[in-house]
Amino acid sequence: MILWFTYVQVAVAVLGGLLCVILGLAGRRPSDLTVGALALLELLLVAQVVIAIVAPFAGNVPSGSVLEFWVYLVSAALLPPAAVIWALLERSRWSTVIMGIAALSVAVMVWRMHVIWTIQIA
Template sequence: MIVDGFFIAGALICAVTVLLGVIAAIARDYPDDFTLVSVAVLELFLLVYGVSAAIRQAGGQAISGESWEFWGYLITALFVPALAFIWAVTDKSRWSNLVLAASGLTVFVMLFRMEQIWDGVVAA
C-alpha cells in the first residue's frame, strides 16, 4: 500500500482526537473545548480530503478499487465525527468524551480502508 500525505495527516488528527478524548474521560466528567475542537478539525479534514479526492479523480487519477466503495466510506466517515460532536454537546458526561475518542478511532480505520481502495492492496 502506498501511503500519501493525506493519510498521514488524517492518522495524526485521528490519534490526537483519540488521545484527547481518553485523557478527558479520565480527567473530567464533561467534554471540553479541546475534545470538541479536535473532532471539528477531524470533520474539516474529511471535507478537505473529499474535495481533494474529487479533484484528483476528475483530473484523471483512477481509483484502483471500486469508486462507489471509496465514496461510500468517505460519506459514512463524514457522519461519524458530526454525530459524535452532536452527542457530546447534548450529553455532558464522561461517556461523551469516549464517544469522541471512538469517532477518531473509527475514522482512522475508515481512512485506512479508503487508502487501500484508492491505491490498491498489494498481496503479501
C-alpha cells in the same frame, strides 16, 4: 488519494481520539479542546471530499471500488459531527470517550479508503 494527506488525517484522528478517550476516562466532560479536535478532523474530511472529487480529473483514479470508497468517505465524514452532537446533548465523561472512539474509527476508515484508492483492485 494523496499519501501525505492520508498520513495527516490518520495522525490527527489518532491523536484526537486518544486525547478524548484519556480525558474522558479521567472524568472530563466535553470541552472546547475535545470538540475542537473533532472539528479539525471534520475539516480534514471535508478537504478529502474535495480531493476525491478533483483527483480523478487530475489523473489519480482509484484502483478499487469507487462506490465502496465513497461509502467509507461519507460515513467517516458523518461520524465526528454525530459524536459532537451526542456529546453536547449528554454532557458526561462518557460522551467524551464516545468522541474519542469516533475519532479512532475515522482513523481506521481513512486508512481503508487509502487502501481502496491505491492498492485494492476492483
